[in-house]
Amino acid sequence: MTDDAPRRWGRRQLLQTGAVALGGAGAGWSAAAVALPAEHSDAPGAADDGATPYAASPGTSTVAFHGPHQAGIATPAQAHLSLLGLDLLPEVRAEGLGRLLTLISDDAARLARGLPALADTEPELATTPARLTATFGLGPRVMSDLLGSTVAVRALPAFRTDRLDLAWGQTDLAVQLCADDPMAVAHARRMILKDVSGFARVRWIQDGYRHAHGAVPDGTTMRNLMGQVDGTVNLAEAMPDFADLVWSDETGFEGGTFMVVRRIRARMESWDRVDRVGREAAVGRRLADGAPLTGTSEHEEPDFEAVDDLGFPVIDPASHIARARSADPRERFLRRAYNYTVPDPSRPSGEDSGLVFIAFAADVDRQFVPVQRRLAELDRLNEWVTTIGSAVYAVPPGAAEGEYVAERLLAV
């Protein structure tokens, strides 16, 4: 392939010639044999304008895959997460990465519309996308060594409170799958894992959950498994500075962003020994409604100057919200975390649980790192939570129709 040839591959050509190990008769299965909602169109160039984020049926609601930004970032968080950490095989270079991104962009776009993947082995499982989104991230090694990109994605600095396990560490690629239906996530995960199998190996899979869609009103701040309202201070697309804080304006990366993944284990056994007053003091918010200890409603501004009758601060300066807060409005980012639980009979509680913390920021070093550094220095919550996995990814801008994600990064 010459340098000026466009790095784009026809999907059917890839299926015939690519490195993908396909099931024997897979490509021969006709998606047309599957009963599909009439409003869906698989015609080339069909616009995604028909995206139906909150249709009457939660099963057939869709989120557009194509657009200036990847889906699954500004998208209101769905109920279920499956985050895949993948390492490219040693022989896969930029061209192979392009093939892989072509495959998974194509399948993710189909699945997001409620259409089967091209070589879908279980096409009937594709019919309830339930706001399925697939978001692709590229790790530091891929960006620098493989793509020679000027867009820097730097590893996070070491934080003294981290106890990192490489099994949950930095990978070459991340694929974040989210949907309101666990079956939609499971099917998309299987299709994407089959697409990547000739190109990459799975290092980890981090599954997570929030409330089921409809179980709490849309827009309710999530609760974590420690019982706290978690993520009150967050960005929302309607905010005037959302775009500035989330979308990159780096040349060639406009509309992209960066994703921080932190696996935060909660020590529920010791958390159990803390009473309600102690729990609220550690966070600085009331458990019942998430209001700051100086206020009466969740989104009220905390008053860090307020003192009680004895002259002590109402909100402990070492509490989580006091330490996380910054006077610098740039030290904010988009949080999109999920709870996790993994059965673990070896632990007294029978399970390992915590948070798959996911954050998006236009500039991780400027927006996320200072906050995390303060929390690592001092945060009363540190007694009960430990970060055991950490990774950071460049999340390329969204793909236009007929394009694959990161195509412009690979074309330079």
Place this chain on the structure above:
Amino acid sequence: MTDDAPRRWGRRQLLQTGAVALGGAGAGWSAAAVALPAEHSDAPGAADDGATPYAASPGTSTVAFHGPHQAGIATPAQAHLSLLGLDLLPEVRAEGLGRLLTLISDDAARLARGLPALADTEPELATTPARLTATFGLGPRVMSDLLGSTVAVRALPAFRTDRLDLAWGQTDLAVQLCADDPMAVAHARRMILKDVSGFARVRWIQDGYRHAHGAVPDGTTMRNLMGQVDGTVNLAEAMPDFADLVWSDETGFEGGTFMVVRRIRARMESWDRVDRVGREAAVGRRLADGAPLTGTSEHEEPDFEAVDDLGFPVIDPASHIARARSADPRERFLRRAYNYTVPDPSRPSGEDSGLVFIAFAADVDRQFVPVQRRLAELDRLNEWVTTIGSAVYAVPPGAAEGEYVAERLLAV
């Protein structure tokens, strides 16, 4: 304790004197401090008649815990499962078991109503029960050795196709938790695991899922991860012989039932190599709609006599539905299976997936075993599925208000 004293313990008394290791301030936390739906009543003797199985909000829908049968059996299957396999500590005898069942019956009843557990450490997580049910089963050793019950629960016979792993094997107790909200399941699991921690150890936890509530119409037969409509031939509470086939009429066990748990791993990598025709032939049903190969709709009776133009049977006599079918109407049982997926980077597919097969029958030996024996002898699906875990439990009748599950079994 004398023999004629009723084996019933006050919950607060248990909290003070029992074997339960509670978090320090736990019992002091007032459930009244939690904002709860006004219609919920925690008053002693409050009837469960206010159960709201399909309320407007899926989050606050409830299923009554108390009644002649345990909930979570005839209950239309919720979206999420967490099945706990527990082994009693060696020192726990019948009295200890009674304490344990008192604790978990009490907490399960509260949680099912959307109320916090008595010593709930995260009471706010209890407010979205989402049709939460908790179903308790007792293993063979508990029934015979510990309780000396005349109600026999026998281990299943060995089946030649089984490849059993004790890590998924028979335990003393099983607690089946189901709800439409993964947060409801997670919170109930944590509360129950804390209740049992002084009495039993976790051997395994089997989590599972179906479609999200509302993603497909109520009553839709589930699909498994192999893409098949799974469970067309099933019992439903409205059937005239449902009670006969599901509820036991053994003296002292009337209204109870028996639960079979089989962990069935699917070999997705080899299933991928089978085309649609081959997949349909293996099962005997069409993938698109679950109709038998001789019919046009899912619930049509298969015609096992029909032959094609060449004189071959349309439905292979070795297909799954041909082998599962019996002329004996007693060889039927209630299926309540869930899909499972466990991330497993060591497998080529990146995950271990299959089915947590759960069945309920009044007489396992008479209703379930003959079917399973036929399938083990011959079933084309056996090429792709392997049972790796197997257990059976006596599921006592439901508890009345103020009673705990199995109280009558312990009182004899």
